Amino acid sequence: MNYYITTPIFYPNSSPHIGTAYTTVAADALARYHRLLGDNVRFLTGTDENAQKIVRTAEAHQMDPKAYVDGVVLRFQELWNALDISYDDFIRTTEQRHEVVVQQIFSKLYDQGDIYKSEYSGWYCTPCETFWTESKLVEGKCPNPDCLREVELLKEESYFFRLSKYQDALLKHIQEHPEFIQPVSRRNEMIRFIESGLEDLCVSRTTFKWGIKVPFDPKHVVYVWLDALINYISALGYPDGELLKEYWPANVQIMGKDIVRFHAVIWPIILMALGLPLPKVVYGHGWYLTKDGGKISKSRGNVQDSFELIQRYGSDAIRYFLLREMQVGTDGTYSEDNLVDRLNSDLANDFGNFVSRSLAMVVKFREGIVPRPGQDTLLEQELRALSSEVKKSVDESLSRCDPAGALEQIWRFVARCNKYVDETAPWALAKQGDQQERLNTVLYTFVECVRILGILTAPFMPGIPPRICTLLGGDAGLIRWEEADQWGIINPETCVQKGEQLFPRIDVSQFSTAEETKPMTPEPKQEEQATALEFEPIKEEISIEEFSKLDLRVGKVLSAEKVPKTEKLLKLEIEISGEVRTVVSGIAKHYAPEELVNKFVVVVANLKPTKLRGITSQGMILAASHGEVLEVLMAAKDLPGGAQVK
């Protein structure tokens, strides 16, 4: 089956933030899921560059609009890459391939009488890029509840698009296709909006020049929303591109609730006027808001750098959080504390810990060689039945564009897997000579559960399946969606590894805010202490060039003191090549401050500074640890601060 999915195209007037990323991450999860189903997927995203607000922002930066957007577009692409977004095409509305299609469509609609010339007299909201009539304004301001900003009076010659002509046909389509606008709350909103009467839409402007010119009347530029919506088919080579034949109509067009109106009213009417079929689903999700219910926005100063967040927690964890917290039909709450909670509980404690504890036991009790299972008991049968149920629910949830629902189901399976470990208590079986076959069955089942989790989480956290395949012997072909409820796939005799924790726990206990966090290994469960104390396996090989990026220096500790109200942190002043650096280090439980003064320690000198407890730490000192023991690495002889460690 062909499957075409689109995100809205983003205004590149400012860099994307974590809230904006939701639409794209959700679309990516659906695209990846459909690829796993074997569909022929096309996933489109891009940027909406011909808006008046772009001109205003560029002017404020004293830049030419094109030069300005070129920079911001790069940030979008970098963010999508950092978040592992698997888009097939990225369209920019300043590209020629798009402009010619917009002009062609404008002329066609004009020629067939759907666009006509008249005069616009009314209001315009530039932040929303929306026309409003006087009667719609709320206290003279933009009536969009998420905006409520100043509007401007316009009186200019304009072209109009006859929305009113298509009102009845659109309503009929919505009534006959209950799945067209989702979720149902948005559908009802749209029906009410259309029933209240559609007015013809102003589709050109003459008071500025930035944008696509009306081909037969070039003092007009095309209204940005008409221009932008067309991207979904210009990217397929409208009117006669092969891709258009292959992929149109789109299967899912996903977007935030604020712009459903454009996609469920203006867009279908454009398509009707062009004689093209309508998308199968227009899906409007909620917004990510701050803890106090406010908008995440630059002007409110609550935007965290998305790249920094990804660097700190990893793209899989951010994706998981975004997808898990946004329930259908409602808004989600974003805060770094919530993110860390989810990471620690769902990813480190539940999922990651199951993977590492179960494989550690295969390593410990069978030297990493997957044993041949014996007879199943009711416990294994229950797990099998649950895997079928869960896979079915995940399929259903994703067919409704509900990644949160899908993840909730998958975590039912994760919980059951952890319970299975406790119920079967392999550490006790290992001690009983007559229970070795039972232990084989349990260990084999562990490995199968890990494989199934690698498949089920693949659409949401694309970094996980390759890691799980490596742990399970390196066969990349283990990730087959149809095998997520099949058992007996892993060959006995396969060699598995315990590997590193998939998700290191983030320790917040010693910090007052999540902004100051540091990864640590998950708490081992009591009975597995011995396993947890085994040495971590050696990490993946790196080249000498990669190693040489590290700048390690000897530094002389000038002073050391405890960071107030923390148990673990010491603040050190360290001299390196005549420069004094502040370094915060979590070694207070192992060293009294005076033990370190005048010592020569090894410092990672080119580590990006980070804030811990409000103190900027400009580097990291090296220490070796095993279990409870920790030893700071020191140079035995006095060396000048700044000497390189190679």
Ligand code: MSP
């Ligand atoms: N350019 C138009 C779309 C044109 S599509 C033909 C636009 N761009 S936008 O950059 O303002 O928004 C892009 C998407 O990001 C929208 O789906 C919007 O709802 C979404 N979000 C912006 N902030 C968001 C959150 N805080 N949370 C979730 N989604 C958010 O509108």
